[in-house]
Amino acid sequence: xxxxxxxxxxxxxxxxxxxxxxxxxxxxxxxxxxxxxxxxxxxxxxxxxxxxxxxxxxxxxxxxxxxxxxxxxxxxxxxxxxxxxxxxxxxxxxxxxxxxxxxxxxxxxxxxxxxxxxxxxxxxxxxxxxxxxxxxxxxxxxxxxxxxxxxxxxxxxxxxxxxxxxxxxxxxxxxxxxxxxxxxxxxxxxxxxxxxxxxx
Amino acid sequence: xxxxxxxxxxxxxxxxxxxxxxxxxxxxxxxxxxxxxxxxxxxxxxxxxxxxxxxxxxxxxxxxxxxxxxxxxxxxxxxxxxxxxxxxxxxxxxxxxxxxxxxxxxxxxxxxxxxxxxxxxxxxxxxxxxxxxxxxxxxxxxxxxxxxxxxxxxxxxxxxxxxxxxxxxxxxxxxxxxxxxxxxxxx
Numbered sequence: 001x002x003x004x005x006x007x008x009x010x011x012x013x014x015x016x017x018x019x020x021x022x023x024x025x026x027x028x029x030x031x032x033x034x035x036x037x038x039x040x041x042x043x044x045x046x047x048x049x050x051x052x053x054x055x056x057x058x059x060x061x062x063x064x065x066x067x068x069x070x071x072x073x074x075x076x077x078x079x080x081x082x083x084x085x086x087x088x089x090x091x092x093x094x095x096x097x098x099x100x101x102x103x104x105x106x107x108x109x110x111x112x113x114x115x116x117x118x119x120x121x122x123x124x125x126x127x128x129x130x131x132x133x134x135x136x137x138x139x140x141x142x143x144x145x146x147x148x149x150x151x152x153x154x155x156x157x158x159x160x161x162x163x164x165x166x167x168x169x170x171x172x173x174x175x176x177x178x179x180x181x182x183x184x185x186x187x188x189x190x191x192x193x194x195x196x197x198x199x200x
Numbered sequence: 201x202x203x204x205x206x207x208x209x210x211x212x213x214x215x216x217x218x219x220x221x222x223x224x225x226x227x228x229x230x231x232x233x234x235x236x237x238x239x240x241x242x243x244x245x246x247x248x249x250x251x252x253x254x255x256x257x258x259x260x261x262x263x264x265x266x267x268x269x270x271x272x273x274x275x276x277x278x279x280x281x282x283x284x285x286x287x288x289x290x291x292x293x294x295x296x297x298x299x300x301x302x303x304x305x306x307x308x309x310x311x312x313x314x315x316x317x318x319x320x321x322x323x324x325x326x327x328x329x330x331x332x333x334x335x336x337x338x339x340x341x342x343x344x345x346x347x348x349x350x351x352x353x354x355x356x357x358x359x360x361x362x363x364x365x366x367x368x369x370x371x372x373x374x375x376x377x378x379x380x381x382x383x384x385x386x387x
Contacts, residue, residue, distance in 0.1 A: 132322040
């Protein structure tokens with residue numbers, strides 16, 4: 001009797017376990033879809049530096065309206081399965097241009113600008129998934145004179161950002177926001193460098 | 201402090217909710233909560249980081265990642281896990297720079313810029329939630345009780361490959377010599 005009863009109990013437990021797995025999977029998928037769990041690419045508007053986070057270009061500065069953004073590279077390809085956010089080169093360029101414009105550095109016409117700027121996203125260290133997320137961006141900014149190609153600035157700028165569940169509850173949104181903030185702070189840091197160059 | 205408060209409130213709320221949810225739904229609830237809040241956590245390896253490529257598509261994980269910047273210039277970024285010393289991370293970056301040089305059929309390179317530091321990493325601490333099914337205790341879900349924060353070493357190097365022929369400057373690096381010196385440690 002015992003030898004017959006054991007397989008039956010085991011089979012019941014197996015069916016129960018299968019039901020749990022199927023139920024968990026179904027609820028998870030529907031929950032993620034309902035709550036917008038898909039990761040989205042970083043938005044240029046969120047990466048552009050808002051007014052007041054860095055000093056404005058001085059009115060008598062040679063850099064004022066004097067920089068043309070000639071190339072931005074190193075952007076990440078979009079996530080195929082949308083499980084993590086990315087920062088593309090086009091989005092980074094938009095954010096950089098908008099920030100330079102706001103702070104009085106972007107030239108109205110690229111051809112007339114005395115300075116040419118190249119920016120390259122070297123790395124964007126994304127967070128381990130968790131409640132607190134920290135991201136670190138490294139961008140190489142290289143600026144040269146248009147007239148003779150002489151490099152006036154060439155360095156790596158690094159900036160980090162940390163967000164918690166207080167900043168954004170949803171993990172996927174927090175993941176995107178922390179990347180955007182790390183880029184925004186990087187551009188802000190570069191704007192401060194420009195102001196320092198400006199003062200020389 | 202705010203983060204700890206939120207975690208505490210969340211744990212209490214989750215506990216109250218779980219009282220009214222039973223069976224498979226409880227497992228589903230816990231699983232969903234963690235997928236939504238944490239995402240897919242990845243467990244770092246237990247040994248020091250070796251000469252391995254980082255996940256190039258996501259930039260996650262440990263190892264090296266290089267990018268071509270144009271004009272014979274490359275960047276090499278190395279991230280080491282918590283078991284990796286800053287010296288080892290620096291050696292991996294140097295070895296990768298030398299490998300790139302040889303892959304491009306060159307013999308020497310120059311280091312244009314070097315940036316060494318640390319990354320801050322947060323990792324959730326969890327305890328298993330016992331789930332009983334058919335009288336058998338199972339540990340299927342985990343409840344957050346806190347977070348670990350640590351710093352991991354990283355180095356970023358910008359290099360320029362030098363022409364195959366010509367007089368090399370004093371600070372030019374011989375890629376072959378670097379590989380001879382370091383390959384035994386990583387291969």
